[in-house]
Amino acid sequence: MHPRDMVHSDCIVIMGSNMAECHPVAFRWPVQARMNGATLIHVDPRFTRTSANCDIHAPIRAGSDIAFLGGIINHVLNSQRWNDDPFFQTFASMYTNAATIISPEFKDTEDLDGIFSGLTAFTEDPQWPYSGEVGNYNPESWQYARTASAGNGESQHNPVAAPAAGGVRPAAAPAPKSWDALVHSLLKPPPRTDRTMRDPHCVLQILKRHFARYSPELVEQVTGCPSEKFLQVAEAVLRNSGADRTTSFAYAVAWTQHTDGVQIIGCCALLQLLLGNMGRPGGGIMALRGHAAIQGSTDIPTLYHSIHGYMNHPSAIQPHDTLHDYLAAETVPTGYWANQPKFMVSYLKSMYGDAATAANNWGYDWHPKIIGDHSHLATMSAMAEGKIKGMLCVGQNPATSLNGSAQRAAMRKLDWLVVKDNWLTETAMQWKNGPEITDGTVKVADIATEVFFFPSTQVGEYEGSFTNTHRMLQWHSKAADPPGDCRTDTWFYYRLGKILKARYASSTLPRDEGFQHLLWDFDRDPEPGRAPDVLAEPDEHKILREINGYQSADPSKQLSGYAELKDDGSTLCASWIYCGVYPAWDRNLSARRIPDPPGVPGAELNWGWSWPSNRRLLYNRASADPAGNPWSERKRWVWWDKSVPNGQNPVTGAATAPGRWVGYDVPDFNLTLAPNAKPKPGAIGLDALSGTDPFIMKPDGKGWLFVPTGLVDGPLPVHYEPVESPVHNQLYARQSSPVFKWWSRGKPYNAIAPVGDPRFPCVITTYRLTEHYLSGAMSRWLPHLAELQPELFIEIGAGLAQERGISNLDFVKISTPRHQIRARALVTNRVGVMTIGGKRVHHVGMPWHWGWQGLAVGDVTNDLTSWVGDPNVSIHEGKAFVCNVEKA
Amino acid sequence: MPFALPIAQPAPASPRPPAPARAAANASLAAAAPEPMGFFTDTTVCIGCKACEVACKEWNQLPARGDGGAHLEMSGQSYDNTLTLSGDTWRHVKFIEQFPEPYHGRWLMMSDVCKHCVQAPCLEVCPTGAIIRTEFDTVAIQSDTCNGCRDCISACPFGVIEINHVSGTAQKCTMCYDRISVGLEPACSKACPTDSIQFGPISELRTRAGARVAQLQAQGEKGAYLYGADPTGPLGGLNAFFLLVDEPEVYGLPREPKMPTRNLVRGSMLSTIGAFMMAFVGALSLRARRITEVQQASGPKGE
Numbered sequence A: 001m002h003p004r005d006m007v008h009s010d011c012i013v014i015m016g017s018n019m020a021e022c023h024p025v026a027f028r029w030p031v032q033a034r035m036n037g038a039t040l041i042h043v044d045p046r047f048t049r050t051s052a053n054c055d056i057h058a059p060i061r062a063g064s065d066i067a068f069l070g071g072i073i074n075h076v077l078n079s080q081r082w083n084d085d086p087f088f089q090t091f092a093s094m095y096t097n098a099a100t101i102i103s104p105e106f107k108d109t110e111d112l113d114g115i116f117s118g119l120t121a122f123t124e125d126p127q128w129p130y131s132g133e134v135g136n137y138n139p140e141s142w143q144y145a146r147t148a149s150a151g152n153g154e155s156q157h158n159p160v161a162a163p164a165a166g167g168v169r170p171a172a173a174p175a176p177k178s179w180d181a182l183v184h185s186l187l188k189p190p191p192r193t194d195r196t197m198r199d200p201h202c203v204l205q206i207l208k209r210h211f212a213r214y215s216p217e218l219v220e221q222v223t224g225c226p227s228e229k230f231l232q233v234a235e236a237v238l239r240n241s242g243a244d245r246t247t248s249f250a251y252a253v254a255w256t257q258h259t260d261g262v263q264i265i266g267c268c269a270l271l272q273l274l275l276g277n278m279g280r281p282g283g284g285i286m287a288l289r290g291h292a293a294i295q296g297s298t299d300i301p302t303l304y305h306s307i308h309g310y311m312n313h314p315s316a317i318q319p320h321d322t323l324h325d326y327l328a329a330e331t332v333p334t335g336y337w338a339n340q341p342k343f344m345v346s347y348l349k350s351m352y353g354d355a356a357t358a359a360n361n362w363g364y365d366w367h368p369k370i371i372g373d374h375s376h377l378a379t380m381s382a383m384a385e386g387k388i389k390g391m392l393c394v395g396q397n398p399a400t401s402l403n404g405s406a407q408r409a410a411m412r413k414l415d416w417l418v419v420k421d422n423w424l425t426e427t428a429m430q431w432k433n434g435p436e437i438t439d440g441t442v443k444v445a446d447i448a449t450e451v452f453f454f455p456s457t458q459v460g461e462y463e464g465s466f467t468n469t470h471r472m473l474q475w476h477s478k479a480a481d482p483p484g485d486c487r488t489d490t491w492f493y494y495r496l497g498k499i500l501k502a503r504y505a506s507s508t509l510p511r512d513e514g515f516q517h518l519l520w521d522f523d524r525d526p527e528p529g530r531a532p533d534v535l536a537e538p539d540e541h542k543i544l545r546e547i548n549g550y551q552s553a554d555p556s557k558q559l560s561g562y563a564e565l566k567d568d569g570s571t572l573c574a575s576w577i578y579c580g581v582y583p584a585w586d587r588n589l590s591a592r593r594i595p596d597p598p599g600v601p602g603a604e605l606n607w608g609w610s611w612p613s614n615r616r617l618l619y620n621r622a623s624a625d626p627a628g629n630p631w632s633e634r635k636r637w638v639w640w641d642k643s644v645p646n647g648q649n650p651v652t653g654a655a656t657a658p659g660r661w662v663g664y665d666v667p668d669f670n671l672t673l674a675p676n677a678k679p680k681p682g683a684i685g686l687d688a689l690s691g692t693d694p695f696i697m698k699p700d701g702k703g704w705l706f707v708p709t710g711l712v713d714g715p716l717p718v719h720y721e722p723v724e725s726p727v728h729n730q731l732y733a734r735q736s737s738p739v740f741k742w743w744s745r746g747k748p749y750n751a752i753a754p755v756g757d758p759r760f761p762c763v764i765t766t767y768r769l770t771e772h773y774l775s776g777a778m779s780r781w782l783p784h785l786a787e788l789q790p791e792l793f794i795e796i797g798a799g800l801a802q803e804r805g806i807s808n809l810d811f812v813k814i815s816t817p818r819h820q821i822r823a824r825a826l827v828t829n830r831v832g833v834m835t836i837g838g839k840r841v842h843h844v845g846m847p848w849h850w851g852w853q854g855l856a857v858g859d860v861t862n863d864l865t866s867w868v869g870d871p872n873v874s875i876h877e878g879k880a881f882v883c884n885v886e887k888a
Numbered sequence B: 001m002p003f004a005l006p007i008a009q010p011a012p013a014s015p016r017p018p019a020p021a022r023a024a025a026n027a028s029l030a031a032a033a034p035e036p037m038g039f040f041t042d043t044t045v046c047i048g049c050k051a052c053e054v055a056c057k058e059w060n061q062l063p064a065r066g067d068g069g070a071h072l073e074m075s076g077q078s079y080d081n082t083l084t085l086s087g088d089t090w091r092h093v094k095f096i097e098q099f100p101e102p103y104h105g106r107w108l109m110m111s112d113v114c115k116h117c118v119q120a121p122c123l124e125v126c127p128t129g130a131i132i133r134t135e136f137d138t139v140a141i142q143s144d145t146c147n148g149c150r151d152c153i154s155a156c157p158f159g160v161i162e163i164n165h166v167s168g169t170a171q172k173c174t175m176c177y178d179r180i181s182v183g184l185e186p187a188c189s190k191a192c193p194t195d196s197i198q199f200g201p202i203s204e205l206r207t208r209a210g211a212r213v214a215q216l217q218a219q220g221e222k223g224a225y226l227y228g229a230d231p232t233g234p235l236g237g238l239n240a241f242f243l244l245v246d247e248p249e250v251y252g253l254p255r256e257p258k259m260p261t262r263n264l265v266r267g268s269m270l271s272t273i274g275a276f277m278m279a280f281v282g283a284l285s286l287r288a289r290r291i292t293e294v295q296q297a298s299g300p301k302g303e
């Protein structure tokens, strides 16, 4: 969902987020919803500025989110209302995979005391031993049970194309004219279902067993939240869900930054699907993204594991040898992702232009491949071992990042380091005045790294687009020239690309052909009425036009949407999801600023542009019942209007049946597919889905309560303890996720406290304040922000302060197995003591904005954190660990 | 559309009688003047983000405290490191923690500002006429006329004014006189993400505020009330008034803000004379000191 839509919510649960402090502008919508009568709930270890503006604050221990959410799921499944109300039953059985039957091979954590079937021993890849893996699941037993009839009567799954490692693959052959045959060959027989949802192997029954032990008492034991408070939340959520009401959840990095972060979010998705709060106004899950364009940075990714538009990055350790292999392994034959060959070929055309031809498989072989986990911590782990020679550090401050002293030590092993930022950040200066230099443990003369600093522009000094948390692109204008040599990041990378292209121009090595053929042409043309550009900045419009895509044969013919994409090389498009933002040479839809007229229901469709296809609410077919009517007048959004004429079939000329999806938003569905339409037998893509399958990106068109593919740590969420925890897991013998990531395992600089270590009795969480931004690299240098929060502090409860003889403002020493730092104590009853599994546990928290550079300085909170993380996305566990607090 | 803020537009003259303190010379202007404008600060939706504080400093080019924002210490008083309104800080967000035990209690936030009193003590005592009432019925200090005598500082019952450490003159919120004169809203209300600060014609704000109190009461917030919205109340009402949910003292506000004295010659009149008779300035300062003494003897002061 998106922040603007939260105004339609009847209940908002903010959990894993401190929305008022960290997303204050977006928080205006929950505030408005509350004024309209919505119930606001904050579930958090601390009473924050968000809690202050909510009706209910439920305190929980950091890292116990799944126990809390699992408790709500159990409460819902056992409630009379959920079992009696036809809305819930219809939504679950028709729009989710609740009725789908799972393979009898599947064994739940209930059967195996905390692990799922398929756990295998893991050996680190010798080629890249930095992926941090400690275990692996084979997900074969998690799959849907399928009917005996093969592929809707179509061909069998192609064993040659199957993604079985080490299998025989066809020699690289010229790409076929169309990839449809390949996609057809991937079809599997349809899954078995039981619409009554009574089969013991159907998803709903598995869920009921899986969550049965998440009772209010257990929730209290694990989370520390009093069971009455928990029940108050569970009741509010249930009461405010249904045909007539919707509840939304908002989360941010306090859900992601865990060794099971993806599963926490999945657990919420499961609950919201059960409650029918998906694809409906005021429902859904608000993923609050941090930076102004962080959504854009995953759409056009700075991530190592994906390429534009959420396609997996070609990998040397996957069956991705040829384009055929890649598409066979990556394409899902039913649902919208069946179009992946079109997205991929158009993407390769955007990389290599005219040089990409059918004969050379659209240049696939020139594309780099990954060889393992190249995320931030994996890279740092390799750097610490001296495996990385140089680093470009642009808009990032690793010297104050996780296990900061280990990152600084790793960077001291580099031959060269480029820092591009607004100020001389801690990363730019760690070699000169970092904590290790000032305390004498490292001498500047012993550091061989050559450090380069490139000053950066600020946002008002260039034009371009942001993609915000609403997937909305908004163009911004340039207000002033940057001072001195400050340049944009775009300029930096464009120049670098040009220099590298020139360097490799005469190379005869095959590996350099990618650079030679790279389409790299964003020079600014002289334009009438536009001042000549003395800064040699590339043309941002040209970049967005290429991202949008155009006809390969005529770059002036922009594509109007991704339905136009072809897999035969005739279209060029960098990111299929952005196709449509620049539908004509002179039409930049991200620059639109037309609000809806007041009082008229709408989705602000003329303000900016949201991917995909300017849809504001994803999967909005679910806002109508199976027959296509709004579930209720109050929650009307998109519906089927059977009277809209559809004219003639453009090919046959025959009259087509009337009827169309219409509404306030762009319908996220095949516009003319009637609610009663059945899947076409043997079809691929959207034709394989029915008129009641709203989740069109899923192969079965259903919202997934049970996740058979795509997650590496299990098909269902399970409460595991954080890797550092004061208590044993009260649900299962298995303490933590069996497959979490642990980089630099066994290295002294990444030591982990054992369970219940008496040396580190407090639970600590880290967070941001409104007054500063991230590591402070954009705020601690600004006088008007530095003065608002001038010093690093730790929030501790009055009880702990008394026990340890600490007064407000005293300096205290905070220690973990990795490091110790100093901060002022801020004694407050907004945090405090909790009872976890019968044990009194003090909860403390620290913001992490400080470092030694800038106007407001302080120790680096992240020196306390470790290199462990989530196995799906390699994010660290910075939100829940243990520490000790003593008077300094 | 509770979030659609009216932007100050030159409007027909208010039916309200001119404020008593308005200089007679301004009377003819008042006929053509816009409506009285003000702030309604609804503290129940304040999220303590301090955007108002920063926007105010940015727009009005006010300095950071300390050494350009460096070498400052935290206060230890919740998230409030500003602590007071001053010549450098014209908006100040207060944080009041009320937690008798862990996790049980509430956290009040309130963005404080000059109240733009209808009968403004600061204006009354100003010996040089530097403090004026504008055509928007707001109170502003003209820096070029201020001689730094500090009389207004002691006269203000809310502790709003202080000497700006760069200009050396008394300074406070002008309700962004430069912005509102060209039809823009003040920087703080413009920046406020939740519309805790609302700017507009006083009459409209009063109606809106009354409705909000009724809504909160109906939703169970029985303690909600308006502070300073009553034109028959102390100081003739405050053109920057507040919605509070606890006693005024909890927010550092005087229960009964008072004019420093009633039986002294009005400062504004004196200042008119003073403009001709500079030799009397010393005597006026003496009077100001007396006013201070009276005020201190008469009870609570803001902050």
Ligand code: SF4
Pocket (backbone or CB within 6 Å): B113, B114, B115, B116, B117, B120, B121, B122, B123, B139, B155, B156, B157, B158, B159, B160, B161, B172
């Ligand atoms: S609040 Fe103080 S400074 Fe503001 S108008 Fe009233 S007396 Fe003057």
Ligand code: SF4
Pocket (backbone or CB within 6 Å): B045, B046, B047, B048, B049, B050, B051, B052, B053, B093, B109, B110, B111, B188, B191, B192, B193, B194, B195, B196, B197
């Ligand atoms: S900007 Fe608004 S919400 Fe933020 S502190 Fe000021 S009054 Fe409160």
